[in-house]
Amino acid sequence: MRDLFRFLFRVRDTLLFIALMLIASMLLYSGNMHHRAQAINSSNAIAGTLFNWRKDVTEYTNLREVNERLSAENAAWRNRHNTAYAPVAEQFVRINDTIHRQLYTYVPAKVVNATWHKQRNFITLDHGSTAGIGPRMGVIGPDGIVGVVHDVSAHFASVISVLNPDVRTSVRLSRTGHFGLLYWDTNDPATASVVDIPKHVRVAVGDTVVTMGGDGVFPRDVPVGVVRSVEEPPGRPDQAIVITLAEDLTRSGFVYVVNDLQQAERDSLQQHQLSP
């Protein structure tokens, strides 16, 4: 027995090494597989507060650019507002518009930390559950999609950027209507791949790619990008499509978190289907 203890004492460093590696692998595995990384992500109060301080200091350096983008976006919405239109023919004017119901609400948030040059990229936002943000909500910017929320604390949210192979968003070729998956394997912050589009579909360079919607993450028809190159590699059932992302993820200032109001209804229906 004493020999056993002596042996264990002699190899204690190796045992400790193995134990620590086991803990690390468990964290790694649960983090990658389930998209909920327990408390170890940047939505915690320490990281969030620190990033917020830095943002307070660095915010002023690109205010001009952020303001220009916001005013361009405001102008685009103003152009769609009904005060910008005059009736053309009286009999076609819809007077009372109460037959629409709201599908989505948007929560504005500020990006306080973002990486784009790593192989897995994450974003931290300055609002959390108190602002109504929750896991699995989509995040969009003025020009296109940005990422998916994966964990929130009271005042911060951690977002998996679309520049991360863990995010696979359902997208649609807006010209032909075919569905595919957005998958970031290009390791370049300006581009991404669209996979699962069969070879018989004619895809042209310059086609726009938009979100499919209906997945409870993104609304329908949010811009994703523009096809940059199309190839047909042998031995693969689908085409290798590379797109230029619509949103420049290296400079996201303000973003909107999408809250799908029908999420609960859709989920309960799918639950019924699964357990009749």
Place this chain on the structure above:
Amino acid sequence: MIGTVAANIIRFIALMLLQVLVLDQLDVANGWMVPYLYILFLLMLPFELPAWAVLLIAAATGLTMDLFASTPGMHMSACVVMAFARKRLLRLMAPREGYEYGMRPTVPRMGLAWFATYASVLILIHHLWLFFVELHRFDSLGATFLRALLSAAFTLALCLLAQFLTSSARERGRA
């Protein structure tokens, strides 16, 4: 003793802040060079520290980094692997009469050649592990290898720079 502990704690905080607030935002060569200077803290731990303590400190350091980078376990495993290799490497690289009390693994105390060898081996181990775990698939081995290599060179350059900037003139004169 107290002074050494305090110096290491201050170094830990300073390097962590530098890494998280500045270096993580640095986009050099479109993502081909990503420096992880925070491991300089692990490189500069005293020789006298027992291996189990180095392993625990490395795990805690990696976990702190994971907290900021939203990558549970990734930096932790890389740091633990590095700490395990450090023990072997220090034994290999020991001077003939062993490490004297009060020696530190720094450029002024051990010389540039010794420190550069010591740091480059450990940085390379850490970066290769980190980049392959980060990729989590095996389709672009060459690109990831090159990425790790370039990043390691960048980290090593920053480590040496940090050593020259922080060592006092007195220490430099003695070395």
